[in-house]
Amino acid sequence: MNVKHLAIIMDGNGRWAKARGKVRTEGHFKGVEVVRDAAIAANDLGVEVLTLYAFSTENWKRSADEVGYLMKLPALFFNRFLKELMEKNIRIAMTGEMDQIPADTAKVLTSAIEETKNNTGMVLNFAMNYGSQREIVLAARKYAEEVLSGKRANDLEVDQFDQYLMTSEFPPVDLMIRTSGECRLSNFLLWQLAYAELEFIDLPWPEFTAETLKERMEQFKKRDRRFGGVKG
Ligand code: IPE
Ligand code: IPE
Ligand code: MG
Numbered sequence: 001m002n003v004k005h006l007a008i009i010m011d012g013n014g015r016w017a018k019a020r021g022k023v024r025t026e027g028h029f030k031g032v033e034v035v036r037d038a039a040i041a042a043n044d045l046g047v048e049v050l051t052l053y054a055f056s057t058e059n060w061k062r063s064a065d066e067v068g069y070l071m072k073l074p075a076l077f078f079n080r081f082l083k084e085l086m087e088k089n090i091r092i093a094m095t096g097e098m099d100q101i102p103a104d105t106a107k108v109l110t111s112a113i114e115e116t117k118n119n120t121g122m123v124l125n126f127a128m129n130y131g132s133q134r135e136i137v138l139a140a141r142k143y144a145e146e147v148l149s150g151k152r153a154n155d156l157e158v159d160q161f162d163q164y165l166m167t168s169e170f171p172p173v174d175l176m177i178r179t180s181g182e183c184r185l186s187n188f189l190l191w192q193l194a195y196a197e198l199e200f201i202d203l204p205w206p207e208f209t210a211e212t213l214k215e216r217m218e219q220f221k222k223r224d225r226r227f228g229g230v231k232g
């Protein structure tokens with residue numbers, strides 16, 4: 001079975017920097033290059049959707065300086081790599097709430113989405129200002145509104161709920177990788193990961209490579225995904 005939807009929690013930039021006597025933002029800067037490498041490698045490996053956790057709804061708790069720097073990364077990334085992504089036919093998407101993102105950052109994201117909207121290759125989807133619990137609450141509200149307005153009955157089934165989520169256009173996640181050694185989800189795609197295979201890697205994000213990705217994708221192929229059934 002191939003990985004249609006790959007999701008990655010890009011963690012460990014700060015610790016990578018600290019271990020080298022650098023400031024945290026230098027870790028984020030290095031991480032941007034790794035985003036490019038991971039996107040190109042995933043595309044070459046036939047992934048259909050790559051969702052990268054770039055900024056969580058909880059990351060606003062960080063210092064204003066760090067948040068400000070993180071919000072500059074989309075411009076840095078697209079200035080350097082959008083041309084190459086275009087050549088590879090990659091489409092940019094975003095999962096998260098755009099409204100609270102600073103206007104200049106939102107503009108950069110919107111124009112990358114617009115510029116690549118007709119590309120038919122891999123979708124490079126950034127989870128920005130994203131939190132899964134909030135996503136689920138917003139989905140519940142949307143559904144409730146439809147019921148209250150008489151548009152539909154109170155008959156929602158499990159396989160219909162994802163149409164209310166921000167990721168409604170994408171298949172469920174097959175493989176989720178988190179770098180930095182932390183074994184937690186940190187409010188990432190809780191619904192979409194229901195039957196995903198999980199890989200926790202000890203390397204911090206700045207040290208993640210195409211080679212590591214390839215290795216984990218190979219291991220994925222050997223997993224016996226039973227989805228609650230019995231191996232036939
Ligand atoms: C991931 O690295 C980047 C974001 C969460 C935006 P961190 O900044 O969380 O780095 P650590 O986990 O503190 O090392
Ligand atoms: C998760 O990493 C969010 C992103 C990678 C964007 P965090 O570093 O914010 O998660 P915690 O705080 O270690 O759980
Ligand atoms: Mg972290």
